[in-house]
Amino acid sequence: MKPTRLLLSWLGVLLGLNILLGAAVALQFNVPRTLHSIAWGLLLALLLLTLLDAVRLRRRPAVQVQRQMPGSLALGRWGEVRLTLTHSCAQPLTVQVFDHVPDGLSMQNLPQTLELRPGESSEVGYRLRPLRRGHFSFSRCEIQLPSPFGMWSARRFVEVEDATRVYPDFARLYGAQLLGVDNWLSQLGVRQHQRRGLGLEFHQLREFREGDSLRQIDWKATARQRTPIARQYQDDRDQQIVFMLDCGRRMRSQDGELSHFDHALNACLLLSYVALRQGDAVGLCTFAGDAPRYLAPVKGSSQLNLLLNAVYDLDTTRRTADYQAAASQLLARQKRRALVIVITNLRDEDDDALITAAKRIGRQHRVLVASLREEVLDQLRQAPVQTLPEALIYSGTVDYLNTRNELHDRLSAHGLAVLDTPPTELGAALVTRYLGWKKAGAF
Template identity: 45%
Template sequence: MPIPNKPLLWLCAAWFALGLAAVVSPGLALAWKIAGAALLVVALADLFAGRQRRGSVSVSREVHHALPVGTWQTVYLRLTAKVRICGWLSDRHPPEFGDIGLPLFFRLEPGRWLKAGYRILVTERGRQEFTAVDLRLCSPLRLWLIAETLPVTSSVRVYPDFARITQYTLLATDNRLSQIGVLQRRRRGEGMEFHQLRDYRQEDSPRQIDWKASSRMGRLISREYQDERDQQIVFLLDCGSRMRARDSELSHFDHTLNAILLLSYVALGQGDAVGLSTFGHEHPRYLPPKKSVATVNRLLNTVYDLQPTLQTPDYLVAAESLLKHLSKRTLIILVTNVRDEDDDTLGPAMTLLRRRHAVTLASLKETVLDELIEAPVTDFDTALTRAASLEYLHARRRQTAILRHGGVQIVDVRPHQLPVALINHYWERKRAGAL
């Protein structure tokens, strides 16, 4: 459908003004009629010529086939034209994505090409589709914009934020992990596997000194220990309704996946095997614990299209299902959002899992609740909101206290704090020999 462009609107406005002048001065009536006829002829001729330009512009899209969620990415569009032409371009990216830079203005010469880019904010995981490119081509006199849609399709996979793994790797290489909050505590010296003998260092504990070796060598020799290896970690991931909350651009579920991937990378680097089991959705998934270098990629491909559902999680059924797959002692990390109504299945599930395995419960706090409590009370409605929030938090604390009293270790943090909190918890358990 043709769209009147600004020059045509200005000409119509001028013709309308001439008509008003003709009312005051009848001698201008003939000029007004001639101008109107001329404007009509020129506009129709320009419209006809503009319609002939359809199909004269070709567009291709350049976008990475794998994108991390929660990041800004650049999409490039390559344009070529058979004639001299200008116009506006808009890309039909996935509707959940944000964008900066659209629509794009372009001007092309015959046989030349142009590469233009815009930015997208990737906010939704899974398989996403770019469906088409919308053009508004200027007619030769620029009186009209001729709309045209080109079926330029691209399919991308949006994964959890694997850029965090790259950041972790770089910081680990430079021994700067404290910048993201990872605490590297000294080893306790007990419950570790013997690694090697080496010269004594000033910071070594006296318990590390090997007196027999020191006597033979004539100098102090220390035993060096390493963390136990060949252990197993399995994430038990809640995909139910309570993981749908969203406090920022990323949902609680997305923060959880980022944390799982980052901790998996850390654990694999320590020689441990990592697996995954999901529940709270129609088709639960299970990835057996592996410690190969390809495990992170397998995790990415297993979870990238997972979305939280409306189902109510049944922790006991999930625990029973997971135990069918595990024969070796395993650290099971259940990631969910603890509520006060979890008494029926969460407690029994924790008891069942702890009979043969080490268990950690990672629970996500809703940031919005803290904001509601800290907000000033100005009227009756805000007072009710604060009272309801306090009651909910009190019930939640009561539930976590019951679980802690039963021997369950709990990591209770806000979603954005989960990656670092889980890594620190892993180090604590591993160096205490409690996996």
């Protein structure tokens, strides 16, 4: 409980009046005693009124609060929370409300002041923007409650427990259903290469059409129907994709508002969405984290929800990536041939360890190493050079990139596919490579 400006103002006025009267008496001015009595009487009345107001404030019933909020939020996107307040006082009440938001969530439009009418509910809303993924718990709201005469205000804490989960930015995935997959992928910069030849999986028989190849003719069906019948093929729809996601210290690098790790998660979800729509199975394997996680490849749209729940609270560590241990973990669980996508941030010191691990995986699976490149490197390489310090920075950047490219060349020389891309372009690059390989039957 604390005094309001109204109480402090009245106290200041009455105390000032008594001080002036006392000073006048000390200076031997003729001040009527009645005026002294009135001044001290007003001060005493104010103190009694203040005491009564404090007692009534302590007895004032609490305000009831209910919170309506989404059960899940997308990282970096604004969401709305609604607070519903009611009270049982006989008179209208003006309160200030503040919701205690957990760390990791930024907010707008708090605190707010609103008037509560007897027997009615009042609503107030504010916005939340998650700054990191994970599980967040809300415990209480804070209400600034005024006294009946406005002399005091008290903080009341109302226990309102709620929880929400912050997932990777999956809003674009659901928005894709409205835009159409092809149009959506085009907006992301994904290019579907022109298909050469025929698909690998038989789909159906149909009448021969202009433009069909003679190799498509099914001669037995043609003889039975006495009209040209062609075989129609489609891309294989029973392939598997497994993401090997590095959770180590290198993925903590930041480009813009998101870390490399968050960009990698968004890219995994994007490719998972596309692959599941193509009829393929998608799984996940993490390494260099607090505890390895494994999600077996499964087909169907429900797998995307399982994938979201498996990664929403994943975080990076300060560990160094152990590619050999990660390869052993994957090979022990993934027996069927799959496209294994290793998402990491390569350095020249990873040469022997990564090549050995990738070759082990490559004996049974198709391997794609996706290496995230810091965007600041491209900016430094393209920046104008005018001074000696700028020349030194430019030389160091070029030397680092050349060393990095040499590692990629060594991986390619061992038959391993490498994708070197900035984090913001990883999703589109993975989808483009996946669709190209799928249409070429290169899994």
